[in-house]
Amino acid sequence: MFKRILIANRGEIALRVMRAAKAMGIESVAIYSEADVEAPHRVEADVAVCVGGPKSADSYLNIEAILQAAEQTEAKAIHPGYGFLSENALFSELCAQHKITFIGPGPRVIRLMGDKATARRTMQAAGLPVIPGSEGVLAGLDEATEVASDMGFPVLLKATAGGGGKGMRICRDLGALGVSFAQAAMEADKAFGNPGLYMEKYIERGRHIEFQFMADSFGNAVHLGERECSAQRNHQKLIEESPSAVMTAELRAELGDKVRKAVAAIGYVGAGTMEFLRDPSGKLYFMEVNTRLQVEHPVTEMVTGFDLVQEQIRVAANHRLSMRQEDVRLQGHAIEVRVNAEDPFDGFKPCPGLVSRFEPPAAADGVRVRVDTYVRDGTRIPVYYDSMICKLIVAAETRDQARRGMIEALGKFRVEGIKTTIPLHLKILASEAFASGTYDTGLVGGLLAQERPAGN
Numbered sequence: 001m002f003k004r005i006l007i008a009n010r011g012e013i014a015l016r017v018m019r020a021a022k023a024m025g026i027e028s029v030a031i032y033s034e035a036d037v038e039a040p041h042r043v044e045a046d047v048a049v050c051v052g053g054p055k056s057a058d059s060y061l062n063i064e065a066i067l068q069a070a071e072q073t074e075a076k077a078i079h080p081g082y083g084f085l086s087e088n089a090l091f092s093e094l095c096a097q098h099k100i101t102f103i104g105p106g107p108r109v110i111r112l113m114g115d116k117a118t119a120r121r122t123m124q125a126a127g128l129p130v131i132p133g134s135e136g137v138l139a140g141l142d143e144a145t146e147v148a149s150d151m152g153f154p155v156l157l158k159a160t161a162g163g164g165g166k167g168m169r170i171c172r173d174l175g176a177l178g179v180s181f182a183q184a185a186m187e188a189d190k191a192f193g194n195p196g197l198y199m200e201k202y203i204e205r206g207r208h209i210e211f212q213f214m215a216d217s218f219g220n221a222v223h224l225g226e227r228e229c230s231a232q233r234n235h236q237k238l239i240e241e242s243p244s245a246v247m248t249a250e251l252r253a254e255l256g257d258k259v260r261k262a263v264a265a266i267g268y269v270g271a272g273t274m275e276f277l278r279d280p281s282g283k284l285y286f287m288e289v290n291t292r293l294q295v296e297h298p299v300t301e302m303v304t305g306f307d308l309v310q311e312q313i314r315v316a317a318n319h320r321l322s323m324r325q326e327d328v329r330l331q332g333h334a335i336e337v338r339v340n341a342e343d344p345f346d347g348f349k350p351c352p353g354l355v356s357r358f359e360p361p362a363a364a365d366g367v368r369v370r371v372d373t374y375v376r377d378g379t380r381i382p383v384y385y386d387s388m389i390c391k392l393i394v395a396a397e398t399r400d401q402a403r404r405g406m407i408e409a410l411g412k413f414r415v416e417g418i419k420t421t422i423p424l425h426l427k428i429l430a431s432e433a434f435a436s437g438t439y440d441t442g443l444v445g446g447l448l449a450q451e452r453p454a455g456n
Contacts (some may be wrong), residue, residue: 001317002026002077005103006070007041009081010060012391013293017079020309023273029073031066033059035382040374045438047073055385060084063091069451070100077101077316079309083386086292087114103316104270105291107196112266113289117160117198123274123286126262131277131285133200141181147199148177154202157181166191203285205440207278209244210290211259212300214271214311216321221264223256224304225330227296231428233348233444238421238427240296241302241335245399245437246278253316255284262290271297271312278441293389295338298370302334302395311374333402334395336427337410339373340387344424345451352381356417360390364412367396367405381418389420390418399437403429424448 006029007017018028018041030045031393035054049069052059059065061084070078077133078100080086086104093107104110113119117136124130132151137160138144147173148155157180167188169180181197189195208229217222226243229237243252246413273294277288297445298309306323314322358379360371373390375381381389394409396402407429410422427447433439 001319002101002313004029004046004073004075004077005077005313006031006066007045008060008066008085009079009083010036010039010041010072010385012372013081013083013295015044015374016372017081017309020307020313021079023307024310024313026313029069029075031060031069034151035384038374049073054382056384060385063088063094064079066091067094067098067100071086071098075100077103077313079313080292081104082292082295083189087290089114094451096294097266101316103312105268107274108309109266109268110291113272113291115160116288117196119289120198120286123262123289126258126265127439128258128262129284131200131203131287134198137196137198141178143371144177144181144197144199145174148174151199151201154204156200156202157183157184157197158200159192159194160196160198161192161194167197168235174255203277203279205280205442206230207244207246207440208237208275209247209284210273210279210294210318211256211308212271212273212294212297212308213259213263213268214308214315214323215260215263215268215455216315217269217318219262219264220321221268222321222323222325222328223260224300224308224328225252225256225305227294227299229296229432230439230441232441233344233448237296238297238444239335239337239425239434240371241333241399242299242401243330243333246282251284253445270315271308282297283443285411295388296336298391298393299334299336299395302368302370302393303330303332305331318364331395332391332395333399335406336391336393336400337406338388338421339382339390339392339415339419339425340411341389342387342421343419344421344448349423350383350387351419351420352383352387355381355389355415357414358416359412359414360392361412364394364405364409365403367394367409369394369405369409397411400435403435 004027025044026217030048032042051065085091090105092102095102150374171177185195212224231239370393
């Protein structure tokens with residue numbers, strides 16, 4: 001096992017990895033930017049190294065500085081968390097060249113799954129159903145027009161190298177396609193350094209369902225059930241839950257078996273998530289694989305009892321998985337909300353600044369409460385990084401108990417000095433569609449439309 005690992009991240013995920021490492025008797029090295037001099041992850045680490053200026057490009061994306069920090073602190077492994085360099089194949093490759101273990105899949109698998117068009121073909125060959133669409137990256141607008149005309153509108157343009165909703169456009173006619181193609185390509189090139197786009201049939205009123213999986217270097221792979229992630233804004237998740245209200249035990253076993261066999265076949269090692277889109281008829285289609293730990297991993301931990309970060313570290317240290325498929329049982333129900341420093345009723349405008357008061361709920365009636373955060377009274381939210389400041393997770397015996405417990409917990413949450421998404425979470429959780437489990441990816445947009453003044 002590793003004696004010391006470097007955590008190439010910040011905020012709540014850096015602290016989350018530190019907790020897992022400490023429980024395993026492993027020392028932690030934190031990296032931090034000049035904007036994070038007083039950040040908790042720097043203070044709580046065994047060793048901390050400044051890797052550059054406030055901007056991500058100068059610090060948390062500075063591969064040379066991060067590798068140098070690992071070497072000078074004698075860290076033999078690097079945990080990338082999520083975001084930043086977590087799905088960067090070059091970083092994984094350079095870690096190997098420096099004889100440092102990257103806690104995640106190898107560069108070949110990251111590249112294979114990171115290009116969404118290639119991943120689509122690979123998973124289709126493995127027997128997973130895919131959404132009708134282009135065979136690969138579109139050569140240009142002419143090919144896009146031909147494919148869309150054959151499939152019929154609406155269609156969805158997607159960046160082959162992307163995620164997080166960037167480089168993505170819904171097109172409902174040829175006119176919209178002509179305008180959106182150039183916009184999406186430009187956005188994809190700016191965000192990912194790759195303007196390539198592919199196309200899928202756009203599924204109206206779809207539901208976003210993803211499977212968590214773990215795999216080791218001995219060919220073993222397990223799935224840990226699914227998460228429902230349909231409460232989104234602009235293709236970015238706000239609320240996640242496990243299990244999904246529309247997934248049967250039979251379908252979970254059938255699709256989960258295909259997932260674990262597919263990832264084992266490509267030599268995947270580590271934690272990952274396979275994302276699906278469910279159409280109104282109930283059919284599930286493969287979308288993509290995220291080759292990292294997900295923000296929403298706590299809901300899976302709450303219903304399975306497994307620590308996914310500790311499992312990541314063990315597998316990276318060339319240990320076999322600690323669980324078999326028959327050991328994985330979903331118990332009860334868990335819901336997670338992402339509390340962001342944003343104004344949800346003003347276009348999700350970021351709200352950085354000083355948090356004068358931060359009191360997350362310690363408990364709520366009849367539920368288990370978990371809070372993953374880096375914020376405390378007096379924390380200043382920087383303008384340079386992601387706006388998420390906290391993840392609140394509750395678990396209970398039933399879905400409705402978890403939902404009601406989350407409403408109570410959010411009602412006790414006190415944040416002053418900045419605006420947050422808590423009011424929107426309460427509106428979502430109280431909606432009839434969410435309460436009944438019949439919601440889809442259009443839920444948040446519909447609720448926000450009700451908030452707009454007439455005529456806007």
